[in-house]
Every structure is written in C-alpha cells, then in structure tokens.
Amino acid sequence: MTAGFGARIGSVTAVALVLLGSTPGRAHAQDGHTHGSAVQQNLTPQQQARVNELVQIVRNATAPFRDDPRLAEAANYFLGFGCVSGGDFGAMGLHYINMELVGDGEINPYKPEIILFEPLPNGKFRVTGADYLVDAATWDANHPEGPPELFGQLFQFFDEPNRFRLHSFYTLHVWAWKDNPAGTFSNWNPNVSCDAYNPPPKH
Numbered sequence: 001m002t003a004g005f006g007a008r009i010g011s012v013t014a015v016a017l018v019l020l021g022s023t024p025g026r027a028h029a030q031d032g033h034t035h036g037s038a039v040q041q042n043l044t045p046q047q048q049a050r051v052n053e054l055v056q057i058v059r060n061a062t063a064p065f066r067d068d069p070r071l072a073e074a075a076n077y078f079l080g081f082g083c084v085s086g087g088d089f090g091a092m093g094l095h096y097i098n099m100e101l102v103g104d105g106e107i108n109p110y111k112p113e114i115i116l117f118e119p120l121p122n123g124k125f126r127v128t129g130a131d132y133l134v135d136a137a138t139w140d141a142n143h144p145e146g147p148p149e150l151f152g153q154l155f156q157f158f159d160e161p162n163r164f165r166l167h168s169f170y171t172l173h174v175w176a177w178k179d180n181p182a183g184t185f186s187n188w189n190p191n192v193s194c195d196a197y198n199p200p201p202k203h
Contacts, residue, residue, distance in 0.1 A: 047152060051184060054151040055107050057175035058130045065096075065115055066127045066177075072096045072115050073153070083119060085192035090182070090190035092130055093118045094197070105138040107155075113181045118178065119196040128178035128192060136168035148172075153185050 018085035039168035043051065065072040067078065084092040095119040101113040119125055132150065136157065139148055148155045148170050155170035173187055180189040 001200045021048065035067050048115040049145065050151040051153070054109065054136075054153065054174060055176045055184065058112065061110055061112055061129050062130055067125060069094070069096055069117055069125055072117075076100060077115050082199050085194040086188040089188040090117075091194045092116065092131075092188060093192050093194065094125070096127075099138035102133060105134060105142065107132055107134055107150065109150050112174075118192050119198075121196045123198075124149065126177070127162070128189070129173060129175040132172045132174070134170050136170055139170060156187065 011162055036105075054166070065075070065077070069077075072078075073096070077098045079094055080097045081095070096115045096117060098111075098113055101108075101111055109132075113133045114131035115127045116131055118128050118130045132155070134148060134155075141146075147157060150172060153172060155172045158169050158171065160168045171187070173185060175184055175186070177188055178189060178191055180186055180191060182188060182190060
C-alpha cells in the first residue's frame with residue numbers, strides 16, 4: 001500500500017469510526033437499507049444540467065489525485081480502512097479521508113471530505129469519484145432548513161442504531177470518473193471491485 005498508510009492510520013481512527021466502524025480489511029454490506037440507489041431517470045434538461053455540473057466539479061476537485069493516492073495524501077487525505085465491498089452490489093473502494101473537512105460540519109462541493117479510489121490488478125489505483133459526508137446531529141443543529149443537498153441531490157441519511165454502530169450521518173457519493181449503472185449518486189457501484197486490494201501487513 002502507499003507509504004503514508006502505516007504512519008497515518010492512528011490519525012484517521014476517529015473518521016473510520018464515523019464512516020464504517022473500526023473493522024480492518026474489507027467492510028461488507030449487511031443491511032438492505034445501506035444499498036442506497038439514486039438512478040437518474042426522466043430528468044428534465046435543467047436537472048440533468050445540474051447533475052452534469054456537480055460531476056464536473058467533482059472531476060475538477062479530484063483530477064489532481066488521479067491514479068496516485070500519494071498525491072491525495074499530500075493534500076491531507078489518508079486511507080482510513082480497507083477496501084469497502086458490498087458483495088453482489090459492487091463496491092465503494094478505498095476511501096481517502098480529509099479529517100479537517102469531516103470535522104468542520106459543513107458541505108463544500110469543491111472540497112469533498114473523501115476521495116474514492118479503486119485498486120487495480122496491476123497494483124496501481126485510479127480515482128473513481130468522491131464522497132461527501134457530515135455528522136447528522138452537527139448538520140441538523142446548524143441547518144434547520146433540512147438535510148444537506150448538492151445541486152438538487154439529497155444526501156442519504158443513515159440513522160442509528162445501524163450496522164456501523166455509529167452516530168447518524170448524511171452521505172452522498174458522486175461517481176464522477178467511473179460509470180455506475182446503479183446511478184451516479186448510488187452508494188455502491190457494481191463496476192467497482194476490491195478484488196485487487198492487498199492490505200498492508202499488520203505490525
């Protein structure tokens with residue numbers, strides 16, 4: 001894995017707990033409600049334009065890190081846990097997390113909290129998109145108008161108790177670089193695989 005993983009794993013423990021618990025290796029889906037899908041159907045031209053705009057924003061935000069997670073690490077994004085797989089639903093892949101952005105309790109389309117990578121059979125990586133995430137209690141306390149949304153896309157809400165044993169949170173995946181037949185904003189992408197992931201050795 002990338003050289004920064006071992007040195008930074010302790011600093012991302014809190015975020016790993018916020019996202020998918022502390023289980024090392026692959027985190028597998030267990031509940032049906034976690035397989036949120038957002039297939040874009042019958043969109044008006046205006047709605048499609050907003051989808052395209054958000055996808056382009058994510059591409060612009062993640063393009064500097066394409067194919068090399070070490071570049072993400074240089075920008076304060078670090079791998080918090082193993083490759084996240086949903087079995088028959090596909091996978092989310094590797095989450096490189098910016099703890100400062102997660103901790104601010106806000107959503108900025110130009111600064112996603114998480115950059116998504118897919119491991120490749122040749123030992124390399126490619127960026128697939130981004131994941132916006134915010135603690136639900138923090139958001140609700142400061143935004144009485146309702147749940148977060150970006151360019152007309154409502155975030156998915158994960159209540160507690162949940163299989164992650166976490167506080168409630170809002171999340172929105174944007175598959176900007178990888179086609180997703182389940183939808184541009186679905187949690188899981190059947191075209192993404194964790195098969196090539198080789199976790200770093202335990203010390």
